[in-house]
Amino acid sequence: MHNLAISLVLVAWSLAAQAGVGITDSWARATVAGQDVGAAYMTLNSTSDATLVSATSPVSTSVEIHSMTMDNGIMKMRMLDSLPIPAGKPVKLEPTGLHLMLLGLKKPLKAGDKIEISLTLKDKLGKQEIRKISLPVKADVQKE
Numbered sequence: 552m553h554n555l556a557i558s559l560v561l562v563a564w565s566l567a568a569q570a571g572v573g574i575t576d577s578w579a580r581a582t583v584a585g586q587d588v589g590a591a592y593m594t595l596n597s598t599s600d601a602t603l604v605s606a607t608s609p610v611s612t613s614v615e616i617h618s619m620t621m622d623n624g625i626m627k628m629r630m631l632d633s634l635p636i637p638a639g640k641p642v643k644l645e646p647t648g649l650h651l652m653l654l655g656l657k658k659p660l661k662a663g664d665k666i667e668i669s670l671t672l673k674d675k676l677g678k679q680e681i682r683k684i685s686l687p688v689k690a691d692v693q694k695e
């Protein structure tokens with residue numbers, strides 16, 4: 552009886568850990584022919600501290616986590632080793648800010664298509680989980 556109780560607790564624990572990170576508003580920007588890089592955006596939400604460790608996608612050779620900042624009118628992109636997702640604070644990946652950069656696109660991303668990205672997430676105990684998401688491709692909407 553005692554052992555059964557412990558394993559039930561462990562099952563509940565791992566289910567809770569998997570539900571930790573919510574991914575919403577995900578989309579990828581449509582690209583034009585000849586463009587071999589793309590970008591993907593989403594909002595990451597976690598009830599406890601988590602980290603986005605890395606990402607991969609079948610549509611590109613690699614996926615990097617980038618930040619973008621304006622420095623004296625010049626836009627600068629920087630590659631991050633990982634992206635912290637603090638408990639209760641949504642992390643927004645959006646044009647002009649954080650984004651996933653799709654490097655080495657195998658073909659253009661067309662508006663209306665869907666692409667897959669696998670995210671490797673780590674919870675605060677160091678347990679890793681791979682989450683596969685499907686993102687709609689949308690035409691770029693520039694903010695004026």
Ligand SMILES: [Cu+2]
Pocket residue numbers: 617618628650651652
């Ligand atoms: Cu970038």
